[in-house]
Amino acid sequence: MKTNKIFISGDEAAAYGVKLCRPHVIAAYPITPQTITVERLSEMVEKGEMDGEYMHVESEHSAISVCMGASSVGARTFTASSSQGLLYMAEGLHYASGGRYPIVMMNANRSVALPWSIYGDHRDSLSLLDCGWIQVYVEDAQEALDMMIQAYRIAEHKDVLTPMMVNLDGFILTHTYELVEIPDQQKVDEFLPAFVTPNKMSFEEPKNLAFSSKPDDNTEFKYQQNQAVLKSIDVIKEVDQEFEATFGRKYHDMVEEYRCEDAEVVLVAIGSVCGTVRVVVDKLREEGMKVGLLKIRFMRPFPEQEVKDLAKRVKAIGVIDKDISFGYEGTVYTNVNSAISKVENYVYKSNFIGGLGGRDITKAEIEDMFHKLYAGLDKSREEKVEFFSLNVETNE
Amino acid sequence: MNKVLDIPRVNAKNMTDKEFFYGHKACAGCGGSIAVRLALKVLGERTYTALPAGCMSAVGFIFPQMAFNSNAIITTFPGAASMASGIAMGAKALGQKDFKTVVFAGDGGTADIGFQALSGMIDRNDDVLYICYDNEAYMNTGIQKSGLTPYGTQTTTTPAGKNLPGTLTHKKNLFEIIAAHDIAYAATASIGYPQDYLNKVNKAKHTKGASFIHVYASCPTGWGTPTETSVEIAKDAVDCGLIFLAEYEDGEFKLNRNPKEFASIPDYLKKQARFKHLSDQDIEIITEHRDKKWSRMRKHWL
Ligand SMILES: Cc1ncc(C[n+]2csc(CCOP(=O)(O)OP(=O)(O)O)c2C)c(N)n1
Ligand code: SF4
Ligand SMILES: [Mg+2]
Helix, strand or coil: CCCCEEEEEHHHHHHHHHCCCCCCCCEECCCCHHHHHHHHHHHHCCCCCCEEEEEECCCCCHHHHHHHHHCCCCCCEEECHHHHHHHCCCHHHHHHHCCCCCCEEEEEEEECCCCCCCCCCHHHHCCCCCHHHHHEEEHHHHHHHHHHHHHHHHHHCCCCCEEEEEECCCCCCCEEEEEEEECHHHHHHHHCCCCCCCCCCCCCCCCEEEEEEEEEEEEEHHHHHHHHHHHHHEEEEEEEHHHHHHHHHCCCCCEEEECCCCCCCCEEECCCCCHHHHHHHHHHHHHCCCCCEECCCEEECHHHHHHHHHHCCEEEEEEEEEEECCCCCCCCHHHHHHHCCCCCCCCCEEECCCCCCCCCHHHHHHHHHHHHHHHHHHHCCCCCCCCCCCCCCCCC | CHHHCCCCCCCCCCCCCCCEEECCCCCCCCHHHHHHHHHHHHCCCCCCEEECCCCCHHEEEEEECCCCCCEEEECCCCHHHHHHHHHHHHHHHHCCCCCEEEEEEHHHHHHHHHCCCCCCCHHCCCEEEEEEEECCCCCCCEEEECCCCCCCCCCCCCCCCCCCECCCCCCCCCCHHHCCCCCEEEEEEECCHHHHHHHHHHHHHCCCCEEEEEEECCCCCHHHHCHHHHHHHHHHHHHHHCCCCCEEEECEEEECEEEEEECHHHHHHHHHHHHHHCCHHHHHHHHHHHHHHHHHHHHHHH
């Protein structure tokens, strides 16, 4: 097969992916580390490489609002944000999912102020887990590009009609250069047909949209919305299979298991840190330890079945969280734990919180996590939520 | 040059019998609903209407009873202008032609929370007509003060008492703030002067790019006025000079009505429960403010 590989950053890969999807309207507001994506898209529009319109909005709130407006007449839309910008959009995020507008967004995961930090963690998107969007977390630039294409197929599916957020770790992915294959436009056009929806205003069939509901019917609307997000699990699987058949790359739909077949102890993570965990898994495997990685790709809908399947087979599960729900535990852990609680066998669990505000998570730290999970197996360590590698004194 | 002056005038005879806003739950005598109804008659079928949270969206879209007979959508409270921009651009990108996108937003939705998006919309010159129906308070949430609530108004967040006369600030100078964007067309209007309003909507309809109308729209519930006097009160406000009729076009301001003598301010105020408490001194402050404004307008806009 002829390949077309170029050396680009994660942000640029996302832009190339979006371009191939031919959105009608792009509306975004700059914020580090998302900026390169919107700069590249602006250049593509300027050069005439893209037919879409780029709207220079004055804020993220308007960016999501413009996307909703364009989507409400049947246009394909794209926006991108990060951190403070994503939070500024929050009202619109709920509005877009409730209105069932299949907007696709790139979010460059970044810490949330205060203290200010432009570097990466997952506190921005995870704090908006309940806003009704499908959330996927990618591991490298190629996945970022490919997921843009998959995202439109998933979001615009008639049974789903739900917006989708593609999350890329700030700097670690957005600003790191990799060789990325750019798919053929004709193949993308075949894979991703034009957006057709009954959920739009038109002069042939005028509609009143985005209405109010009474207590009598609000729950029913929300039930249907939840069903649609649950239904996307099947769609995600179908789309990934078809993507593999068309483009030759596969992302293992909801989760990817790495060396988990006979594993006793598994670390669960989202995003780019999975790459480091893989390296550590390989090393420890060589030393004879039965360890593995569960890369969670989709946080919403949540891969409950996949986590349960794993929990039935293993003895200990650790969860890395680059976030903290203050006063409790990491959000990925809370979700994983809920799934684990539904299996009958006992699994030792622990939560490792760190990598906040851009701090690197090292191989040594990950190796240490595996050792702590083994310590849990011989009862020399309690289950716990632990901030790892702290530089302040703790009284724990 | 803006060619909008050549368009035929709208009047009761040549206006459509079709209704685009009916069966809604607005209070009897609601001035906002009159502003929406009349404008949609001028704009016609090929219109996308966007309304932020506020009375007009609250009374028009109660599922399953939809009150708009043409395309309409509720936006977030701060996002009316930006959603309308998206509609206009999305429809254009899909190849649609000969249509108008219109916003009907309250005074709060326009001069306060929605102002950033509105400023962006005008700055980009998006093809949207933005109509602010001004009932001088946040009515939908129960009559709270907005940036367009005039001095002395009693609202639920500016109660008048021994220490305060109600609202302490004057109305934001919205029309001139909008004009300062160098917008292609902006106007003020009142539902008390419907013919003037209709023709301003018609001008805006034929303006390419962003246009803006600030229409004074009485609210019997929030103002404490009899429901049958809504149009009359909106006319009184213009006649006493507290509300003015003007246009901004091709970079020039124009005063449409310049009465030799103003009708009485106290007569206008005393008809409304929201002003009942005002002292002579308060009325003096209001009158002075009016006179200053008019001397400025007469000097520069005639
Ligand atoms: C972000 C946000 N803040 C507050 C509200 C509550 N809210 C809804 S309508 C409204 C007042 C609307 O006032 P105005 O724009 O003047 O329109 P009116 O109701 O007077 O017609 C308020 C405060 C909201 N819906 N969204
Ligand atoms: S409260 Fe005022 S603006 Fe709201 S519907 Fe009633 S009359 Fe109209
Ligand atoms: Mg109001």
